[in-house]
Amino acid sequence: MREFKPLKPSVFQFSFAELTAFFEEKGMAKFRAKQLWNWLYVHGQCAFNQMSNLPGSLKVFLENNFSCETPRLAKELTSNDGTKKWLFEGPDGKRFEAVFIPERSRGTLCVSSQIGCFVGCKFCRTGSQGFERNLSADEVLGQVLFAKTLLGDWPTNPQNRKINNLVFMGMGEPLFNYENLCKAVNILTCKSGLEFSRHDITVSTSGITDKILPLARDTGVNLAVSLHAVSEEKRSVLIPINKTYKLSELFATVKKYPEMSKTDRVTFEYVMLEDINDSEDDARLFAQVIKGIRAKINLIPFNAWDGSELKSSCQEAIERFALILRKAGYICTIRNSRGQDIMAACGQLKTSKRFLKLDQLQLDSVEKAVDKSNCGRSI
Ligand code: SF4
Numbered sequence: 591m592r593e594f595k596p597l598k599p600s601v602f603q604f605s606f607a608e609l610t611a612f613f614e615e616k617g618m619a620k621f622r623a624k625q626l627w628n629w630l631y632v633h634g635q636c637a638f639n640q641m642s643n644l645p646g647s648l649k650v651f652l653e654n655n656f657s658c659e660t661p662r663l664a665k666e667l668t669s670n671d672g673t674k675k676w677l678f679e680g681p682d683g684k685r686f687e688a689v690f691i692p693e694r695s696r697g698t699l700c701v702s703s704q705i706g707c708f709v710g711c712k713f714c715r716t717g718s719q720g721f722e723r724n725l726s727a728d729e730v731l732g733q734v735l736f737a738k739t740l741l742g743d744w745p746t747n748p749q750n751r752k753i754n755n756l757v758f759m760g761m762g763e764p765l766f767n768y769e770n771l772c773k774a775v776n777i778l779t780c781k782s783g784l785e786f787s788r789h790d791i792t793v794s795t796s797g798i799t800d801k802i803l804p805l806a807r808d809t810g811v812n813l814a815v816s817l818h819a820v821s822e823e824k825r826s827v828l829i830p831i832n833k834t835y836k837l838s839e840l841f842a843t844v845k846k847y848p849e850m851s852k853t854d855r856v857t858f859e860y861v862m863l864e865d866i867n868d869s870e871d872d873a874r875l876f877a878q879v880i881k882g883i884r885a886k887i888n889l890i891p892f893n894a895w896d897g898s899e900l901k902s903s904c905q906e907a908i909e910r911f912a913l914i915l916r917k918a919g920y921i922c923t924i925r926n927s928r929g930q931d932i933m934a935a936c937g938q939l940k941t942s943k944r945f946l947k948l949d950q951l952q953l954d955s956v957e958k959a960v961d962k963s964n965c966g967r968s969i
Contacts, residue, residue: 598656599655599656599657601630601652602658602660602727602728602731602777603727605773606627606782609626609627618648622644622648625644626641627782631777631780631782631783631784633746634735634744634745636739637658638652638653638656638658660732660736660739661680661686661733661736662680663678663679664685669928673689673691673692673928674690674740675689676688676690685705686702686704686729686761687761688701688702688760690741691928696755697752697754697755698753698755699733699737699756701758702760702761702762703724703725703758703763703764703766703771704721704722704723704763704766704767705762706722706723706761706762707763708721708766709796710829710830711796711816711828712828712900713818713892713898715895716761718897724767725767727771730770730774731774731778734753737753738753746783746784748786754790755792756786756792757791757792757794758791758793758794759792759814763795763798764795765793765798765805768801768804768805771793772808772809775788775791775811776809779809788810788812789811789812792812792857793805793809794813794814794816794859795813796815796816796829796835797815797816797831797835798835799843802840802844803847806847806850806853810851810852811851811853812853812856812857813847813851814856814858814859815844815856815858816829817858818859818860818861818863818867819832820837820867820880821837822838824866824867825837828866837879841879841880844883845883854884856883856885857885857888858880858885859890860887860890861890861891861892862889862890862891862892862902862911863892863900863901863902864901864903864907870910870911872911876914877914877918880920885920886920886921886923887912887920887922888922888923888924888925889912889925891924891925893927912924
């Protein structure tokens, strides 16, 4: 799979163990690696020459050999409800995005794992644009570091932080960028640095079954499954990759996830599409096929985008659907859309008349930075 490599490697590419091993290999004291780690991930310091307890020779070495930059910001949009959308540009000029959603009790950051996506879900604007490349681990991590800096969320304080919920629900299929995803999670959860709890991180997948249990074993984070249909036929139309990763296999795999990852339950995400997957029969079948899985369900009203012929189910149909699932004993929530005024939903940015008034640079940026379904933004 393609992955862009900038000339000067990022210092954020190292896990703590790798950084320590690198320092040892270069004949430097191990504790220097810990000092550097502390600057990067406790204080958010991105200038080597400001790391006051490092010797001058080490600062020069780091300066000459590594970049210490988070992704370059191409554009920021802020919604009336406080939701922020950041459009980043990689060193190759390709663009990706992250969204911050402040709520009363928590702050959620939704990050991207790829630029574009080849899963091709029919309801997703990102999916309609094809795949460009994987994000590197430092680009994934860099979205979090950038957001923390912009929100004034340093030094790291696990008891009182502005971002305390991380969701891999932005552009791309995270499990198709597995190694970089795991490395980023490893750094995010490092006790000597950012110290996110594994239970505060959720990875959303369209159902790449052969990576689901490895994810449980390697990270122990929460799992969300973009389900969207409960019969093989219907799901294969909405999510073409279902022809390869069958629903039957997906349910059998997901059933083992909570125990293996020591998480409470799996979340099934389900976009509500009028006359497609929103009937009472669909709801009853839903309850039946997930029987025995420790799960909760999140129903998502579809955010229509220009060019899509799909329509969202009406509120009444969504409530009816939810009721059937609740009566079957499941926790079933209905997602509120956030950031609608900044067109935070997938693909809305590209064709919005409001955006057609922007200059071409902005428009190009926006066109390349549509996100996907979850976080209530892309579908
Ligand atoms: S919903 Fe997710 S997996 Fe599906 S096309 Fe969009 S980004 Fe890819």
